[in-house]
Amino acid sequence: MEIIKTTHLTKVYSNNGLEVKAVNHIDLSIEEGEFTAIVGPSGSGKTTLLNMIGGLDDSTEGSVEIAGKNISSLSENELIDFRLKNIGFVFQAYNLIPVLTAKENVEFIMLLQGLSEKERKLRSEALLVEVGLADKLDSRPNQLSGGQQQRVAVARALASKPSFILADEPTANLDSHSTSTLLDMMAEMNEKEKVTFLFSTHDQRVIDKARRVITIEDGKIIKDERR
């Protein structure tokens, strides 16, 4: 099943009257259960593409369809609601809520979805156990290592049962051990639970794990390799 589909997706930034095409007519299709890495040099348009797919940025031209729904025509509030229900985000800087514990961070997104307290408790604990943080439920982000924080971020992204997870450079701030643990965990989720992951990355370790690697340069796909 096709989860993500972009058609002639284009983003043009205007800088001092000079137009820069960050993303240039990209046609892309991601199937459910894929483990895809978007790679390319800095400024190639990876993050812009991810932002548009995640509904965080609007396109200049073209469209994005998520699970058959064209999100390009949604209003800002509709997009927020759409993201809440359909997309999980993992950021490079983890971006956990510092005043909440690991469990509360995972619960928070379910709270926004309106799930009951019992459901939130059960699911958040199960997810944190799944990412190997059973003993860190009540720890705040500043009591966790970078790798542990990123695992909480993954658990949070999965908590809303999204159609797919967008991860922008998720391993950029992690040491090799934490990177390896995180990637193994995400690969296992992908294999066992068919969770769809879409990464943007520079990290060769992520690229090595990915089953599909899309290379972007100057806003265009120059290579789309399946393994």
Added chain:
Amino acid sequence: MKTTIKIAWRNIWRTPMRSFLVIGSIVMGIWAGIFVVAFSYGLNKQRTLSSIKNSISHIQIHHPEYEKDYDSKYFLENPDLIKTELETNENIKAFAFRSLLNGMISSPVKSNGVRIIGINKNREKEVTGIHSGLVEGNYFESKRKNPILIGEALAKKLKVKLRSKIVLTFQDTDNNIVAGAFRVCGIFKTQYTKYDEGTIFIQNSDLQRLIKSKEFHQVALLCNSLDDVDPTYHKLKTKLSDYEVKDWKTISPELAYADEIMETWLFLIMVIIMLALIFGIINTMLMAVFERRRELGMLIAIGMNKSKVFFLILTETFFLSLIGAPMGMFLGALTIKLTSETGINLAIVGEGLQSVGLGNIIYPEIETKFYFFISVMVFIFTLIAAIYPSRKALKLKPTEAIRTI
């Protein structure tokens, strides 16, 4: 909502020093506001009560023409009718008939224009507080002929002392010039220097002997309480329609006017204090929003809608005020409780205060409704203070959370 409140509460303690500073400024601002208001109310009330006690009383009755040019020919006709009416009114605590004249007081060195008040010493004692304000001598207890009470300020001006001889000159009811020698039996001091300088008291019997008339020009009466003044005033106005009946607000409109002005003035003081506070709150909340722009952007990115983000910032702002305001009010109430019993001694500026009819000790007081008024004000101003930082938070682009990795 519970989690949003929990996050908001914890957020304000992320930078405890900053939160303590802004809460502290709210506490101090509200405390200062309450205290200034209580002090001003106390000051004004003291001025009013002092005027009522020492000179004007609650209600006065005159001949309808008397106040046009204060001519002694306009005396009260049929005083027995007035007396009967006053004696049957339960709201009236005491009353005194007075003879009033304008004249000159002369000592061997100086003269001064004065208001001569002829009184019945026992009756007057129940209406005014002159007897308790004596700084020297006694209250007409001297056996000497023609005793007179003069104010301390006038005594200084005339350079006279206790038992000094002075001469009063005035016109009788037939406009003849009459003079009489009097001896100072007492020197009084009220809270109003100008009053002390321009008013003297002699006994009705002495005055009436000089002017060869047994008439009175004024009845001063005191009600049981300030609350009794209005009904008594309206009743007397109807019953004694042939006379001029005036309550203290009409006799001394500046006192009543001061009450009204005071309310507006104190409202403005509170608004100014609250305005200063909201700038502090806005500044603090803007810093908080600016520092947490990635976090707020992330919240919007993962699906927290803008109304919830707005509510989060609003709640944080309210927490700052809700901690500070009750503490400020408590501190204010405590200060007023303590100072309303002991008073605040302003002897250092005593002369200045007395020139406008105030004593050295001020007793702050405040009506309970004022605390409610402050609570409403804090709520409104906090809401205003929260709007700008909240709008800033709403303008954050969620992409910022991803871009600023």
